[in-house]
Amino acid sequence: AQSVTQLDSQVPVFEEAPVELRCNYSSSVSVYLFWYVQYPNQGLQLLLKYLSGSTLVKGINGFEAEFNKSQTSFHLRKPSVHISDTAEYFCAVTYSSNTGKLIFGQGTTLQVKP
Amino acid sequence: EAGVVQSPRYKIIEKKQPVAFWCNPISGHNTLYWYRQNLGQGPELLIRYENEEAVDDSQLPKDRFSAERLKGVDSTLKIQPAELGDSAVYLCASSLRDAGNTEAFFGQGTRLTVV
Numbered sequence: 001a002q003s004v005t006q007l008d009s010q011v012p013v014f015e016e017a018p019v020e021l022r023c024n025y026s027s028s029v030s031v032y033l034f035w036y037v038q039y040p041n042q043g044l045q046l047l048l049k050y051l052s053g054s055t056l057v058k059g060i061n062g063f064e065a066e067f068n069k070s071q072t073s074f075h076l077r078k079p080s081v082h083i084s085d086t087a088e089y090f091c092a093v094t095y096s097s098n099t100g101k102l103i104f105g106q107g108t109t110l111q112v113k114p
Numbered sequence: 115e116a117g118v119v120q121s122p123r124y125k126i127i128e129k130k131q132p133v134a135f136w137c138n139p140i141s142g143h144n145t146l147y148w149y150r151q152n153l154g155q156g157p158e159l160l161i162r163y164e165n166e167e168a169v170d171d172s173q174l175p176k177d178r179f180s181a182e183r184l185k186g187v188d189s190t191l192k193i194q195p196a197e198l199g200d201s202a203v204y205l206c207a208s209s210l211r212d213a214g215n216t217e218a219f220f221g222q223g224t225r226l227t228v229v
Binding site: 004034036043045046049092101103105106 | 147154155157158159162170205207217218219220221222223
C-alpha cells in the first residue's frame with residue numbers, strides 16, 4: 001500500500017539551530033512530494049513541492065528539501081530556525097499528477113525553544 | 115484573492131444528530147477535496163470532485179456521510195447520524211487541475227466535536 005512515514009513525531013530544537021524533519025515514502029515509478037505546515041487552528045499551507053527536475057527544492061520561509069529516489073526520502077531542512085517556525089509539519093505524496101490524491105504522513109511537531 | 119472558505123469553524127453536537135459543513139473553493143478551481151484529520155494524525159482524503167462529479171469517494175463512509183457539489187463550485191459534507199468517532203477536523207481543499215500542477219490549497223477547517 002502507498003504510504004508516507006514521518007520518522008519523528010516531535011523535534012525540539014533551540015532557536016537559530018539547524019533542523020531536519022525526516023520523511024520516507026513507499027516506492028513508485030513516479031511520485032510527487034510535498035511539505036505542508038499547519039499552525040495551531042489553521043489549515044495547511046504549502047511549504048514546497050517536488051514534481052520533477054532538480055532534486056533540491058527550495059520553499060518559503062527558508063525551508064528546503066531534497067528528493068532522494070534511491071532512499072525514497074524527502075527530508076525537510078532549515079539552516080536556522082525561528083520561534084515562529086513552531087508548528088506541525090506534514091509530508092505528503094501523490095503518485096500521479098492526474099489523481100491529485102494526497103497521502104499524508106502523521107506529522108512532525110517542531111518545537112523551537114528560545 | 116480569497117482562499118478556501120469553510121464554515122462553521124467549530125461545531126459541537128450530540129451523537130446521533132446530523133451536521134453539515136460548507137466549503138467555498140478558490141474561484142476557478144475545478145477540483146475540490148474533503149479531508150478528515152483526526153487528532154495527532156495527518157489528513158485523510160474522504161472525497162474528491164472534478165467539477166460536479168465525485169471521482170474518488172472510496173474512503174467516504176457512505177452509510178452516514180454524504181457530499182454534494184452542485185454546479186461544480188460550493189460543496190457540502192454531511193454526517194447523519196454523527197458518532198463519537200467522527201470528532202475530527204474536516205478540511206476542504208481545492209486545486210486547478212492542469213498539466214503538472216497538483217498544488218492543493220486548504221481552508222482553515224471545521225473542528226467537529228461529538229459529545
